[in-house]
Amino acid sequence: MKILVPIKRVVDYNVRVRVKSDGSGVETEGVKMSINPFDEIALEEALRIKEAGNAEEVVVCSIGSKDCQQQLRTGLAMGADRAIHVVTDTAVQPLAAARIFLKLIEKESPGIVFLGKQAIDDDNSQTGQMLAALWDRPQATFASKVELSDGTAKVTREVDAGLETLEVDLPAVLTSDLRLNEPRFVKLPDIMKAKRKPLDEIALDDLGVEAAAQLEVTAHEPPPTRSGGRILESAQELVDELKNKGLL
Amino acid sequence: MARVLIIAQHEDGALNPATAKTLAGAKGLGIADIDIAVFAESGAGVAQQASRLDGVTRVLMIEHADFAHPTAARIAPEIKALADDYSHILGPSTTFGRDLMPRAAALIGVGQVSDVQEVLDSHTFKRPIYAGNAIVTVKAPADQTVVATIRSASYSAAAEGDSACEVETREAAASDPGHTRFVNLETGGGDGPDLQTADRVVSGGRAMGSSEGFDVIYSFAKKLGAAVGASRAAVDAGYVPNELQVGQTGKIIAPELYFAIGISGAIQHLTGIKDAGTIVAINKDAEAPIFEVADYGLVGDLFEIVPELEKLI
Numbered sequence: 001m002k003i004l005v006p007i008k009r010v011v012d013y014n015v016r017v018r019v020k021s022d023g024s025g026v027e028t029e030g031v032k033m034s035i036n037p038f039d040e041i042a043l044e045e046a047l048r049i050k051e052a053g054n055a056e057e058v059v060v061c062s063i064g065s066k067d068c069q070q071q072l073r074t075g076l077a078m079g080a081d082r083a084i085h086v087v088t089d090t091a092v093q094p095l096a097a098a099r100i101f102l103k104l105i106e107k108e109s110p111g112i113v114f115l116g117k118q119a120i121d122d123d124n125s126q127t128g129q130m131l132a133a134l135w136d137r138p139q140a141t142f143a144s145k146v147e148l149s150d151g152t153a154k155v156t157r158e159v160d161a162g163l164e165t166l167e168v169d170l171p172a173v174l175t176s177d178l179r180l181n182e183p184r185f186v187k188l189p190d191i192m193k194a195k196r197k198p199l200d201e202i203a204l205d206d207l208g209v210e211a212a213a214q215l216e217v218t219a220h221e222p223p224p225t226r227s228g229g230r231i232l233e234s235a236q237e238l239v240d241e242l243k244n245k246g247l248l
Numbered sequence: 249m250a251r252v253l254i255i256a257q258h259e260d261g262a263l264n265p266a267t268a269k270t271l272a273g274a275k276g277l278g279i280a281d282i283d284i285a286v287f288a289e290s291g292a293g294v295a296q297q298a299s300r301l302d303g304v305t306r307v308l309m310i311e312h313a314d315f316a317h318p319t320a321a322r323i324a325p326e327i328k329a330l331a332d333d334y335s336h337i338l339g340p341s342t343t344f345g346r347d348l349m350p351r352a353a354a355l356i357g358v359g360q361v362s363d364v365q366e367v368l369d370s371h372t373f374k375r376p377i378y379a380g381n382a383i384v385t386v387k388a389p390a391d392q393t394v395v396a397t398i399r400s401a402s403y404s405a406a407a408e409g410d411s412a413c414e415v416e417t418r419e420a421a422a423s424d425p426g427h428t429r430f431v432n433l434e435t436g437g438g439d440g441p442d443l444q445t446a447d448r449v450v451s452g453g454r455a456m457g458s459s460e461g462f463d464v465i466y467s468f469a470k471k472l473g474a475a476v477g478a479s480r481a482a483v484d485a486g487y488v489p490n491e492l493q494v495g496q497t498g499k500i501i502a503p504e505l506y507f508a509i510g511i512s513g514a515i516q517h518l519t520g521i522k523d524a525g526t527i528v529a530i531n532k533d534a535e536a537p538i539f540e541v542a543d544y545g546l547v548g549d550l551f552e553i554v555p556e557l558e559k560l561i
Contacts, residue, residue, distance in 0.1 A: 122378075123496075129351040214359035228541060235553055235556040
Protein backbone atom coordinates (compact mmCIF):
# COMPACT_ATOMS: atom_id res chain seq x y z
CA MET A 1 0.00 0.00 0.00
CA LYS A 2 1.03 3.52 -0.73
CA ILE A 3 0.20 6.53 1.46
CA LEU A 4 -0.11 9.99 -0.05
CA VAL A 5 0.45 12.89 2.36
CA PRO A 6 -0.40 16.39 1.11
CA ILE A 7 1.54 19.03 3.05
CA LYS A 8 1.08 22.80 3.07
CA ARG A 9 3.70 25.48 3.57
CA VAL A 10 2.38 27.89 6.20
CA VAL A 11 3.61 30.62 8.53
CA ASP A 12 5.26 28.85 11.46
CA TYR A 13 3.08 28.00 14.46
CA ASN A 14 5.13 30.24 16.77
CA VAL A 15 4.94 33.41 14.66
CA ARG A 16 2.51 36.03 15.87
CA VAL A 17 0.78 36.95 12.62
CA ARG A 18 -0.01 40.58 11.90
CA VAL A 19 -2.31 42.15 9.34
CA LYS A 20 -0.58 44.50 6.85
CA SER A 21 -1.43 48.13 7.45
CA ASP A 22 -3.18 48.43 4.05
CA GLY A 23 -5.42 45.45 4.78
CA SER A 24 -4.21 43.56 1.70
CA GLY A 25 -3.11 40.49 3.63
CA VAL A 26 -0.99 39.37 6.53
CA GLU A 27 2.71 40.06 6.91
CA THR A 28 4.68 37.10 5.53
CA GLU A 29 7.85 38.92 4.48
CA GLY A 30 10.86 37.47 6.30
CA VAL A 31 8.61 35.28 8.44
CA LYS A 32 9.59 31.71 9.28
CA MET A 33 7.66 29.15 7.21
CA SER A 34 7.05 25.50 8.13
CA ILE A 35 5.04 22.42 7.28
CA ASN A 36 1.51 22.92 8.58
CA PRO A 37 1.72 21.20 12.02
CA PHE A 38 -1.31 18.95 11.41
CA ASP A 39 0.21 17.82 8.10
CA GLU A 40 3.44 17.00 9.91
CA ILE A 41 1.43 14.81 12.30
CA ALA A 42 -0.24 13.14 9.29
CA LEU A 43 3.16 12.47 7.75
CA GLU A 44 4.51 11.07 11.02
CA GLU A 45 1.56 8.67 11.22
CA ALA A 46 2.08 7.59 7.60
CA LEU A 47 5.75 6.89 8.36
CA ARG A 48 4.82 4.86 11.45
CA ILE A 49 2.34 2.83 9.38
CA LYS A 50 5.11 2.10 6.89
CA GLU A 51 7.60 1.26 9.65
CA ALA A 52 5.06 -1.17 11.13
CA GLY A 53 5.05 -2.98 7.79
CA ASN A 54 1.57 -1.87 6.73
CA ALA A 55 2.64 0.35 3.83
CA GLU A 56 5.42 0.18 1.26
CA GLU A 57 5.76 3.79 0.26
CA VAL A 58 5.02 7.27 1.62
CA VAL A 59 4.71 10.06 -0.94
CA VAL A 60 4.50 13.71 0.11
CA CYS A 61 2.97 16.30 -2.19
CA SER A 62 2.39 20.01 -2.09
CA ILE A 63 0.84 22.75 -4.20
CA GLY A 64 2.55 26.12 -4.49
CA SER A 65 5.52 28.13 -5.64
CA LYS A 66 9.14 26.89 -5.72
CA ASP A 67 9.43 27.78 -2.04
CA CYS A 68 7.29 24.87 -0.91
CA GLN A 69 10.06 22.50 -2.02
CA GLN A 70 11.73 23.41 1.31
CA GLN A 71 8.81 21.78 3.13
CA LEU A 72 8.79 18.82 0.74
CA ARG A 73 12.52 18.32 1.45
CA THR A 74 11.74 18.41 5.18
CA GLY A 75 9.10 15.75 4.57
CA LEU A 76 11.67 13.64 2.71
CA ALA A 77 14.12 14.14 5.56
CA MET A 78 11.48 12.90 8.01
CA GLY A 79 11.35 9.71 5.96
CA ALA A 80 8.99 10.09 3.00
CA ASP A 81 10.24 8.15 -0.05
CA ARG A 82 9.55 10.75 -2.71
CA ALA A 83 7.84 14.05 -3.33
CA ILE A 84 5.50 15.59 -5.90
CA HIS A 85 5.38 19.34 -6.32
CA VAL A 86 2.41 20.80 -8.18
CA VAL A 87 3.83 24.13 -9.29
CA THR A 88 1.74 27.30 -9.27
CA ASP A 89 2.23 30.84 -8.09
CA THR A 90 -1.46 31.36 -7.51
CA ALA A 91 -3.02 30.66 -4.13
CA VAL A 92 -5.26 27.61 -4.28
CA GLN A 93 -8.48 27.28 -2.28
CA PRO A 94 -9.58 23.97 -0.67
CA LEU A 95 -11.93 22.76 -3.45
CA ALA A 96 -9.23 23.36 -6.07
CA ALA A 97 -6.65 21.66 -3.84
CA ALA A 98 -8.99 18.65 -3.53
CA ARG A 99 -9.37 18.51 -7.34
CA ILE A 100 -5.58 18.62 -7.73
CA PHE A 101 -5.02 15.87 -5.15
CA LEU A 102 -7.65 13.76 -6.92
CA LYS A 103 -5.52 13.97 -10.08
CA LEU A 104 -2.52 12.76 -8.07
CA ILE A 105 -4.62 9.93 -6.65
CA GLU A 106 -5.48 8.83 -10.19
CA LYS A 107 -1.75 8.63 -10.95
CA GLU A 108 -0.62 7.12 -7.64
CA SER A 109 -3.55 4.91 -6.47
CA PRO A 110 -2.81 5.28 -2.74
CA GLY A 111 -4.55 3.18 -0.08
CA ILE A 112 -4.64 6.14 2.31
CA VAL A 113 -4.49 9.86 1.70
CA PHE A 114 -3.50 11.37 5.03
CA LEU A 115 -3.97 15.12 5.52
CA GLY A 116 -3.92 17.48 8.48
CA LYS A 117 -7.36 18.32 9.84
CA GLN A 118 -6.85 22.00 9.05
CA ALA A 119 -4.18 24.39 7.89
CA ILE A 120 -3.26 26.90 10.56
CA ASP A 121 -3.16 29.78 8.08
CA ASP A 122 -6.68 29.91 6.67
CA ASP A 123 -8.20 27.55 9.32
CA ASN A 124 -10.69 26.21 6.75
CA SER A 125 -10.68 22.50 7.66
CA GLN A 126 -12.16 21.49 4.30
CA THR A 127 -9.64 19.90 1.92
CA GLY A 128 -9.72 16.31 3.25
CA GLN A 129 -13.51 16.17 3.36
CA MET A 130 -13.78 17.65 -0.14
CA LEU A 131 -11.23 15.21 -1.50
CA ALA A 132 -13.13 12.26 0.00
CA ALA A 133 -16.33 13.55 -1.64
CA LEU A 134 -14.77 13.93 -5.10
CA TRP A 135 -13.02 10.57 -4.78
CA ASP A 136 -16.28 9.00 -3.53
CA ARG A 137 -14.39 7.28 -0.72
CA PRO A 138 -14.69 7.25 3.11
CA GLN A 139 -13.41 10.03 5.31
CA ALA A 140 -12.30 9.80 8.93
CA THR A 141 -11.47 13.29 10.10
CA PHE A 142 -9.83 14.61 13.31
CA ALA A 143 -8.10 11.27 13.97
CA SER A 144 -6.39 10.66 17.31
CA LYS A 145 -5.78 6.93 16.77
CA VAL A 146 -5.53 4.78 13.65
CA GLU A 147 -5.48 0.97 13.58
CA LEU A 148 -5.15 -0.86 10.27
CA SER A 149 -6.25 -4.39 9.54
CA ASP A 150 -7.12 -6.25 6.41
CA GLY A 151 -8.21 -3.46 4.09
CA THR A 152 -9.89 -1.36 6.76
CA ALA A 153 -8.89 1.38 9.16
CA LYS A 154 -10.39 1.77 12.62
CA VAL A 155 -10.11 5.45 13.41
CA THR A 156 -10.76 7.18 16.72
CA ARG A 157 -11.92 10.74 16.10
CA GLU A 158 -11.86 13.73 18.44
CA VAL A 159 -15.41 15.10 18.31
CA ASP A 160 -17.19 17.64 20.51
CA ALA A 161 -18.92 14.91 22.51
CA GLY A 162 -15.76 12.87 23.14
CA LEU A 163 -14.12 10.13 21.09
CA GLU A 164 -15.96 8.56 18.18
CA THR A 165 -14.66 5.44 16.47
CA LEU A 166 -15.39 4.72 12.80
CA GLU A 167 -14.35 1.78 10.70
CA VAL A 168 -13.67 2.68 7.08
CA ASP A 169 -12.79 0.57 4.06
CA LEU A 170 -9.59 1.51 2.26
CA PRO A 171 -8.82 3.42 0.19
CA ALA A 172 -9.86 6.33 2.40
CA VAL A 173 -9.06 9.88 3.37
CA LEU A 174 -7.88 10.41 6.95
CA THR A 175 -7.16 13.73 8.65
CA SER A 176 -5.04 14.09 11.76
CA ASP A 177 -5.81 15.77 15.05
CA LEU A 178 -3.20 17.02 17.51
CA ARG A 179 -2.95 14.01 19.76
CA LEU A 180 -2.42 11.40 17.04
CA ASN A 181 1.35 11.42 17.65
CA GLU A 182 4.39 13.60 18.23
CA PRO A 183 6.35 14.06 15.01
CA ARG A 184 10.01 13.05 15.03
CA PHE A 185 12.89 15.48 14.86
CA VAL A 186 14.83 15.53 11.64
CA LYS A 187 18.51 14.57 11.97
CA LEU A 188 21.27 16.14 9.89
CA PRO A 189 22.24 12.97 7.96
CA ASP A 190 18.59 12.60 6.99
CA ILE A 191 18.57 16.11 5.58
CA MET A 192 21.61 15.20 3.46
CA LYS A 193 19.95 11.97 2.33
CA ALA A 194 16.72 13.83 1.49
CA LYS A 195 18.56 15.89 -1.12
CA ARG A 196 19.00 12.76 -3.22
CA LYS A 197 15.41 11.54 -2.97
CA PRO A 198 13.18 12.09 -6.03
CA LEU A 199 11.13 15.27 -6.19
CA ASP A 200 8.95 15.51 -9.30
CA GLU A 201 7.56 18.81 -10.52
CA ILE A 202 4.22 19.00 -12.29
CA ALA A 203 2.91 22.29 -13.67
CA LEU A 204 -0.61 22.93 -12.39
CA ASP A 205 -1.70 23.80 -15.95
CA ASP A 206 -0.71 20.31 -17.14
CA LEU A 207 -3.19 18.67 -14.75
CA GLY A 208 -6.22 20.16 -16.49
CA VAL A 209 -7.89 21.13 -13.21
CA GLU A 210 -10.31 24.02 -12.69
CA ALA A 211 -8.33 25.78 -9.96
CA ALA A 212 -9.56 29.37 -10.07
CA ALA A 213 -10.54 30.87 -6.72
CA GLN A 214 -14.28 30.78 -6.08
CA LEU A 215 -14.30 32.88 -2.97
CA GLU A 216 -12.95 36.38 -3.18
CA VAL A 217 -11.16 37.74 -0.12
CA THR A 218 -11.81 41.47 -0.20
CA ALA A 219 -10.29 42.70 3.07
CA HIS A 220 -8.10 41.75 6.02
CA GLU A 221 -8.38 43.45 9.38
CA PRO A 222 -6.86 42.87 12.79
CA PRO A 223 -9.23 41.37 15.38
CA PRO A 224 -10.75 43.63 18.02
CA THR A 225 -8.40 43.52 20.98
CA ARG A 226 -9.37 42.79 24.53
CA SER A 227 -7.60 45.16 26.80
CA GLY A 228 -6.17 43.74 29.97
CA GLY A 229 -7.99 44.55 33.15
CA ARG A 230 -6.89 44.87 36.74
CA ILE A 231 -4.84 42.73 39.02
CA LEU A 232 -6.74 42.40 42.28
CA GLU A 233 -5.30 41.88 45.73
CA SER A 234 -7.52 39.19 47.19
CA ALA A 235 -10.13 36.55 46.53
CA GLN A 236 -12.59 38.68 48.50
CA GLU A 237 -11.99 41.65 46.20
CA LEU A 238 -12.63 39.45 43.15
CA VAL A 239 -15.89 38.13 44.59
CA ASP A 240 -17.00 41.71 45.34
CA GLU A 241 -16.19 42.86 41.78
CA LEU A 242 -18.04 39.94 40.21
CA LYS A 243 -21.04 40.54 42.48
CA ASN A 244 -21.06 44.23 41.51
CA LYS A 245 -21.19 43.26 37.85
CA GLY A 246 -24.06 40.90 38.54
CA LEU A 247 -21.96 37.89 37.55
CA LEU A 248 -22.30 36.07 40.88
CA MET B 249 -34.69 31.44 -5.64
CA ALA B 250 -33.38 32.78 -2.39
CA ARG B 251 -34.02 30.15 0.25
CA VAL B 252 -31.88 28.93 3.15
CA LEU B 253 -31.40 25.36 4.34
CA ILE B 254 -29.89 24.69 7.78
CA ILE B 255 -28.65 21.20 8.61
CA ALA B 256 -29.74 20.41 12.17
CA GLN B 257 -27.35 18.88 14.66
CA HIS B 258 -29.02 16.81 17.34
CA GLU B 259 -28.10 14.19 19.92
CA ASP B 260 -30.22 11.88 22.06
CA GLY B 261 -33.47 13.22 20.64
CA ALA B 262 -32.71 16.88 21.32
CA LEU B 263 -31.57 19.71 19.09
CA ASN B 264 -27.97 20.79 19.73
CA PRO B 265 -27.93 24.51 20.67
CA ALA B 266 -25.50 25.10 17.79
CA THR B 267 -28.47 24.70 15.43
CA ALA B 268 -30.33 27.68 16.90
CA LYS B 269 -27.08 29.66 16.71
CA THR B 270 -26.73 28.75 13.05
CA LEU B 271 -30.27 30.02 12.59
CA ALA B 272 -29.31 33.29 14.30
CA GLY B 273 -26.50 33.66 11.76
CA ALA B 274 -28.83 32.81 8.87
CA LYS B 275 -31.16 35.64 9.83
CA GLY B 276 -28.43 38.09 8.84
CA LEU B 277 -28.72 36.99 5.21
CA GLY B 278 -31.92 38.96 4.73
CA ILE B 279 -33.71 35.97 3.22
CA ALA B 280 -37.23 35.26 4.49
CA ASP B 281 -37.46 31.54 3.79
CA ILE B 282 -35.37 29.44 6.15
CA ASP B 283 -35.80 25.67 6.31
CA ILE B 284 -34.19 23.27 8.79
CA ALA B 285 -33.41 19.71 7.70
CA VAL B 286 -33.48 17.02 10.40
CA PHE B 287 -31.82 13.75 9.43
CA ALA B 288 -32.67 11.21 12.11
CA GLU B 289 -33.55 7.61 12.72
CA SER B 290 -36.63 8.83 14.53
CA GLY B 291 -36.89 12.59 14.21
CA ALA B 292 -40.32 13.72 15.39
CA GLY B 293 -39.15 15.20 18.70
CA VAL B 294 -36.21 17.07 17.17
CA ALA B 295 -38.33 18.26 14.25
CA GLN B 296 -40.98 19.61 16.64
CA GLN B 297 -38.31 21.42 18.62
CA ALA B 298 -36.84 22.91 15.44
CA SER B 299 -40.28 23.96 14.20
CA ARG B 300 -40.75 26.21 17.22
CA LEU B 301 -37.57 28.21 16.63
CA ASP B 302 -38.30 31.81 15.78
CA GLY B 303 -37.78 32.56 12.10
CA VAL B 304 -38.04 29.04 10.68
CA THR B 305 -40.35 28.64 7.69
CA ARG B 306 -40.44 24.88 7.38
CA VAL B 307 -38.80 21.80 8.86
CA LEU B 308 -37.87 18.91 6.59
CA MET B 309 -37.79 15.62 8.46
CA ILE B 310 -35.91 12.82 6.74
CA GLU B 311 -36.02 9.58 8.69
CA HIS B 312 -33.93 6.49 8.00
CA ALA B 313 -32.31 3.80 10.13
CA ASP B 314 -28.93 4.84 8.67
CA PHE B 315 -29.22 8.21 10.42
CA ALA B 316 -28.93 6.73 13.92
CA HIS B 317 -25.22 7.57 13.78
CA PRO B 318 -24.97 9.90 10.82
CA THR B 319 -21.66 9.90 8.97
CA ALA B 320 -20.63 12.61 6.54
CA ALA B 321 -20.39 10.01 3.78
CA ARG B 322 -24.04 9.06 4.30
CA ILE B 323 -25.54 12.54 4.84
CA ALA B 324 -23.61 14.66 2.30
CA PRO B 325 -25.38 13.08 -0.74
CA GLU B 326 -28.73 13.75 0.98
CA ILE B 327 -27.81 17.43 1.23
CA LYS B 328 -26.73 17.42 -2.40
CA ALA B 329 -30.14 15.98 -3.34
CA LEU B 330 -31.89 18.91 -1.62
CA ALA B 331 -29.46 21.57 -2.89
CA ASP B 332 -31.29 22.61 -6.07
CA ASP B 333 -34.06 24.23 -4.04
CA TYR B 334 -31.71 26.44 -2.03
CA SER B 335 -29.47 29.46 -2.48
CA HIS B 336 -27.73 28.90 0.89
CA ILE B 337 -26.90 25.75 2.87
CA LEU B 338 -25.61 26.27 6.39
CA GLY B 339 -24.35 24.10 9.22
CA PRO B 340 -22.80 24.75 12.63
CA SER B 341 -19.01 25.07 13.01
CA THR B 342 -18.99 22.15 15.46
CA THR B 343 -17.06 18.95 14.70
CA PHE B 344 -20.35 17.65 13.21
CA GLY B 345 -20.61 20.57 10.77
CA ARG B 346 -16.88 20.74 10.09
CA ASP B 347 -16.86 17.09 9.09
CA LEU B 348 -20.06 17.14 7.03
CA MET B 349 -20.42 20.48 5.27
CA PRO B 350 -17.22 20.49 3.15
CA ARG B 351 -18.15 17.03 1.85
CA ALA B 352 -21.57 18.37 0.82
CA ALA B 353 -20.02 21.51 -0.71
CA ALA B 354 -17.66 19.46 -2.87
CA LEU B 355 -20.54 17.27 -4.11
CA ILE B 356 -22.43 20.43 -5.05
CA GLY B 357 -19.22 21.73 -6.64
CA VAL B 358 -18.74 24.92 -4.65
CA GLY B 359 -16.23 26.25 -2.13
CA GLN B 360 -17.23 26.66 1.50
CA VAL B 361 -17.08 29.65 3.80
CA SER B 362 -15.97 28.23 7.17
CA ASP B 363 -16.64 29.75 10.60
CA VAL B 364 -18.74 32.76 9.62
CA GLN B 365 -18.63 35.23 12.50
CA GLU B 366 -20.56 38.03 10.83
CA VAL B 367 -22.92 38.17 7.86
CA LEU B 368 -22.53 41.44 5.94
CA ASP B 369 -25.02 40.61 3.20
CA SER B 370 -26.35 37.49 1.47
CA HIS B 371 -22.97 36.76 -0.15
CA THR B 372 -20.43 38.60 2.03
CA PHE B 373 -19.10 37.27 5.29
CA LYS B 374 -16.44 37.86 7.92
CA ARG B 375 -14.44 34.93 9.25
CA PRO B 376 -11.29 34.48 11.35
CA ILE B 377 -8.02 33.12 9.97
CA TYR B 378 -4.62 32.51 11.63
CA ALA B 379 -6.25 31.45 14.92
CA GLY B 380 -8.20 34.68 15.00
CA ASN B 381 -5.18 36.92 14.48
CA ALA B 382 -6.81 38.31 11.34
CA ILE B 383 -10.39 38.66 10.19
CA VAL B 384 -11.10 38.42 6.47
CA THR B 385 -14.07 39.56 4.45
CA VAL B 386 -15.05 36.87 1.95
CA LYS B 387 -17.36 37.28 -1.03
CA ALA B 388 -19.05 34.18 -2.45
CA PRO B 389 -20.09 34.18 -6.12
CA ALA B 390 -23.68 35.33 -6.67
CA ASP B 391 -24.44 32.62 -9.22
CA GLN B 392 -23.58 29.64 -7.00
CA THR B 393 -25.04 27.95 -3.94
CA VAL B 394 -23.42 29.34 -0.79
CA VAL B 395 -22.28 26.63 1.62
CA ALA B 396 -21.08 27.91 4.99
CA THR B 397 -20.57 26.98 8.62
CA ILE B 398 -21.63 29.44 11.29
CA ARG B 399 -19.23 30.04 14.17
CA SER B 400 -21.35 29.19 17.20
CA ALA B 401 -19.47 31.43 19.63
CA SER B 402 -20.35 34.52 17.57
CA TYR B 403 -24.12 34.13 17.89
CA SER B 404 -26.73 33.80 20.61
CA ALA B 405 -29.22 31.04 19.96
CA ALA B 406 -32.40 32.07 18.14
CA ALA B 407 -35.27 31.90 20.63
CA GLU B 408 -38.28 29.66 20.51
CA GLY B 409 -41.29 31.51 19.15
CA ASP B 410 -44.97 31.21 20.11
CA SER B 411 -45.97 29.10 17.15
CA ALA B 412 -44.62 26.10 15.29
CA CYS B 413 -44.06 25.97 11.55
CA GLU B 414 -44.94 23.10 9.27
CA VAL B 415 -42.97 19.83 9.49
CA GLU B 416 -42.73 18.14 6.12
CA THR B 417 -41.65 14.51 5.87
CA ARG B 418 -39.30 13.60 3.03
CA GLU B 419 -37.83 10.30 1.92
CA ALA B 420 -34.10 9.67 2.02
CA ALA B 421 -32.72 10.24 -1.47
CA ALA B 422 -29.40 8.38 -1.25
CA SER B 423 -28.33 5.01 0.05
CA ASP B 424 -25.60 3.86 2.40
CA PRO B 425 -22.29 3.63 0.51
CA GLY B 426 -21.41 0.87 2.98
CA HIS B 427 -17.76 1.87 3.31
CA THR B 428 -18.02 3.84 6.56
CA ARG B 429 -19.28 2.21 9.76
CA PHE B 430 -19.96 3.73 13.16
CA VAL B 431 -18.29 1.69 15.92
CA ASN B 432 -18.86 3.64 19.12
CA LEU B 433 -18.81 6.97 20.92
CA GLU B 434 -17.05 7.40 24.25
CA THR B 435 -18.05 10.42 26.21
CA GLY B 436 -16.22 11.54 29.33
CA GLY B 437 -19.58 11.72 31.05
CA GLY B 438 -19.59 14.36 33.74
CA ASP B 439 -22.80 15.72 35.22
CA GLY B 440 -22.07 19.43 34.88
CA PRO B 441 -23.35 21.86 32.25
CA ASP B 442 -22.28 21.48 28.63
CA LEU B 443 -18.98 23.24 27.98
CA GLN B 444 -19.99 24.55 24.57
CA THR B 445 -23.09 26.38 25.79
CA ALA B 446 -22.52 27.06 29.52
CA ASP B 447 -22.86 30.63 30.86
CA ARG B 448 -19.98 29.99 33.24
CA VAL B 449 -16.83 28.01 32.53
CA VAL B 450 -13.90 27.19 34.80
CA SER B 451 -10.79 25.96 32.97
CA GLY B 452 -7.59 24.53 34.37
CA GLY B 453 -4.17 24.36 32.79
CA ARG B 454 -0.85 22.61 33.12
CA ALA B 455 -0.34 24.10 36.59
CA MET B 456 -3.04 21.78 37.96
CA GLY B 457 -0.19 19.25 37.94
CA SER B 458 -2.24 16.03 37.83
CA SER B 459 -5.72 14.55 37.42
CA GLU B 460 -6.09 14.80 41.19
CA GLY B 461 -5.04 18.45 41.05
CA PHE B 462 -7.97 19.04 38.72
CA ASP B 463 -10.35 18.18 41.58
CA VAL B 464 -9.91 21.79 42.71
CA ILE B 465 -11.38 22.88 39.37
CA TYR B 466 -14.26 20.39 39.45
CA SER B 467 -15.18 21.37 42.99
CA PHE B 468 -15.12 25.12 42.27
CA ALA B 469 -17.07 24.63 39.03
CA LYS B 470 -19.72 22.63 40.85
CA LYS B 471 -20.19 25.39 43.42
CA LEU B 472 -20.49 27.96 40.59
CA GLY B 473 -22.76 25.80 38.43
CA ALA B 474 -20.09 26.09 35.76
CA ALA B 475 -18.84 23.76 33.04
CA VAL B 476 -15.24 22.53 33.24
CA GLY B 477 -12.72 23.26 30.49
CA ALA B 478 -8.99 22.83 30.04
CA SER B 479 -6.00 24.10 28.11
CA ARG B 480 -4.33 21.93 25.49
CA ALA B 481 -1.41 21.39 27.87
CA ALA B 482 -3.71 19.90 30.51
CA VAL B 483 -5.33 17.59 27.96
CA ASP B 484 -2.00 16.55 26.46
CA ALA B 485 -0.72 15.75 29.95
CA GLY B 486 -3.71 13.44 30.41
CA TYR B 487 -5.25 15.32 33.35
CA VAL B 488 -8.65 15.51 31.61
CA PRO B 489 -10.30 14.04 28.48
CA ASN B 490 -9.95 15.70 25.07
CA GLU B 491 -13.50 17.02 24.85
CA LEU B 492 -12.70 19.56 27.57
CA GLN B 493 -10.08 21.34 25.44
CA VAL B 494 -10.77 25.01 24.82
CA GLY B 495 -8.91 26.79 22.03
CA GLN B 496 -8.14 26.95 18.32
CA THR B 497 -8.22 23.17 17.92
CA GLY B 498 -10.66 22.48 20.72
CA LYS B 499 -13.89 24.23 21.56
CA ILE B 500 -14.49 27.90 20.80
CA ILE B 501 -16.72 29.17 23.59
CA ALA B 502 -18.40 32.41 24.66
CA PRO B 503 -19.57 32.12 28.29
CA GLU B 504 -20.59 35.18 30.32
CA LEU B 505 -17.95 34.38 32.92
CA TYR B 506 -14.70 32.51 32.27
CA PHE B 507 -12.09 31.46 34.83
CA ALA B 508 -8.63 30.60 33.45
CA ILE B 509 -6.84 28.87 36.30
CA GLY B 510 -3.18 27.93 36.00
CA ILE B 511 -3.33 28.70 32.27
CA SER B 512 -0.53 30.82 30.84
CA GLY B 513 -2.59 31.98 27.86
CA ALA B 514 -1.05 30.73 24.63
CA ILE B 515 -2.56 32.43 21.56
CA GLN B 516 -4.25 29.15 20.61
CA HIS B 517 -6.08 29.11 23.94
CA LEU B 518 -7.03 32.79 23.75
CA THR B 519 -8.61 32.12 20.35
CA GLY B 520 -11.11 29.89 22.10
CA ILE B 521 -12.21 32.43 24.72
CA LYS B 522 -12.01 35.87 23.15
CA ASP B 523 -15.80 36.13 22.88
CA ALA B 524 -16.25 35.48 26.62
CA GLY B 525 -18.01 38.23 28.57
CA THR B 526 -15.71 38.53 31.58
CA ILE B 527 -12.41 36.70 31.94
CA VAL B 528 -10.81 36.04 35.32
CA ALA B 529 -7.23 34.73 35.41
CA ILE B 530 -5.54 33.10 38.36
CA ASN B 531 -1.84 32.36 37.90
CA LYS B 532 1.32 32.45 39.98
CA ASP B 533 3.27 34.12 37.17
CA ALA B 534 2.36 37.81 37.03
CA GLU B 535 3.90 38.01 33.54
CA ALA B 536 1.66 35.29 32.04
CA PRO B 537 0.03 36.46 28.77
CA ILE B 538 -3.40 35.49 30.10
CA PHE B 539 -3.35 38.69 32.19
CA GLU B 540 -3.19 40.76 28.98
CA VAL B 541 -6.72 39.70 28.11
CA ALA B 542 -8.23 39.05 31.54
CA ASP B 543 -10.66 41.57 33.03
CA TYR B 544 -9.60 40.54 36.53
CA GLY B 545 -6.44 38.85 37.66
CA LEU B 546 -5.22 37.26 40.86
CA VAL B 547 -1.54 36.45 41.18
CA GLY B 548 -0.67 33.63 43.55
CA ASP B 549 -0.97 29.95 44.39
CA LEU B 550 -4.12 28.62 42.75
CA PHE B 551 -4.35 25.79 45.28
CA GLU B 552 -4.87 28.45 47.98
CA ILE B 553 -6.90 31.00 46.01
CA VAL B 554 -9.44 28.70 44.35
CA PRO B 555 -10.63 26.94 47.55
CA GLU B 556 -10.84 30.36 49.21
CA LEU B 557 -12.99 31.65 46.33
CA GLU B 558 -15.15 28.59 46.61
CA LYS B 559 -15.82 29.37 50.27
CA LEU B 560 -16.63 33.02 49.55
CA ILE B 561 -19.30 32.43 46.90
